[in-house]
Amino acid sequence: MSKVSGNLFVIAAPSGAGKSSMIDALLRRHRKGSMQVSVSTTTRKPRPGEKDGEHYFFVDEETFLQQVDAGNFYEHAKVFDHYYGTSRHVIEDTLASGVDVFLDIDWQGARQVKAAYPGVHTVFILPPSNAELERRLRIRGQDSDEVIARRMAKAQHEMAHYGEFGYIIVNEVFDDSVDQLEHIVLSQRLRRSKQQIRYREILQDLLAE
Numbered sequence: 738m739s740k741v742s743g744n745l746f747v748i749a750a751p752s753g754a755g756k757s758s759m760i761d762a763l764l765r766r767h768r769k770g771s772m773q774v775s776v777s778t779t780t781r782k783p784r785p786g787e788k789d790g791e792h793y794f795f796v797d798e799e800t801f802l803q804q805v806d807a808g809n810f811y812e813h814a815k816v817f818d819h820y821y822g823t824s825r826h827v828i829e830d831t832l833a834s835g836v837d838v839f840l841d842i843d844w845q846g847a848r849q850v851k852a853a854y855p856g857v858h859t860v861f862i863l864p865p866s867n868a869e870l871e872r873r874l875r876i877r878g879q880d881s882d883e884v885i886a887r888r889m890a891k892a893q894h895e896m897a898h899y900g901e902f903g904y905i906i907v908n909e910v911f912d913d914s915v916d917q918l919e920h921i922v923l924s925q926r927l928r929r930s931k932q933q934i935r936y937r938e939i940l941q942d943l944l945a946e
């Protein structure tokens with residue numbers, strides 16, 4: 738029988754709510770390669786310290802649109818005036834190898850993934866308050882005042898989509914939020930393994946007759 742495929746998780750939030758930090762912390766707890774975050778392609782310029790191929794694949798707009806035409810993206814969207822997209826083959830190959838995959842994407846991308854992959858698990862991360870969201874964008878220290886103002890202005894619109902997600906986590910105390918995310922991921926993994934064992938038992942019975 739074929740290997741159990743990995744679970745796909747979409748993690749969305751307004752910019753600065755803490756989703757990338759939470760995913761990083763969860764991956765550090767599970768270093769054995771059982772879960773992985775998908776590296777998106779973007780036309781945004783790298784922030785200080787961001788590495789091509791590690792945080793994003795940084796490309797120009799022409800290259801991005803060629804990749805759209807070639808059907809290379811599982812989903813793509815324009816967020817804050819830049820294009821972002823999730824590589825199709827990475828998702829398909831990684832899930833097929835039994836590894837859980839996280840997509841750190843916006844609500845538009847989440848909608849596309851839900852339509853293409855109904856088995857996806859979707860999680861929305863909320864900040865405890867607007868003031869704390871702005872504080873986090875500032876302490877991250879990687880965006881100009883203008884960029885922060887635009888991200889805050891867009892946050893309301895992003896948060897209005899929370900009802901489209903299967904799980905909500907309010908990221909107040911960081912470690913508690915990572916615990917909640919871990920619980921969601923591990924319980925879905927257990928569920929899938931149990932399902933697979935049950936299928937095996939049924940098939941063994943059926944084929945033995």
Ligand SMILES: Nc1ncnc2c1ncn2[C@@H]1O[C@H](COP(=O)(O)OP(=O)(O)OP(=O)(O)O)[C@@H](O)[C@H]1O
Nearest residue numbers: 752753754755756757758873876877908909910911
């Ligand atoms: N629970 C928390 N308490 C305090 N600070 C936090 C918490 N969670 C995250 N942060 C901090 O908030 C800042 C923004 O977090 P992060 O970059 O993970 O946000 P994000 O949602 O991934 O944003 P973007 O969508 O722009 O990539 C970081 O400096 C991070 O360390």
Ligand SMILES: Nc1nc2c(ncn2[C@@H]2O[C@H](COP(=O)(O)O)[C@@H](O)[C@H]2O)c(=O)[nH]1
Nearest residue numbers: 752777813814816821822823841842843846
């Ligand atoms: N639809 C997609 N959204 C994406 C993707 N990669 C990142 N994002 C979202 O963009 C904003 C801004 O990210 P930043 O790194 O510039 O701060 C954030 O909400 C990300 O989740 C993607 O491939 N598709």
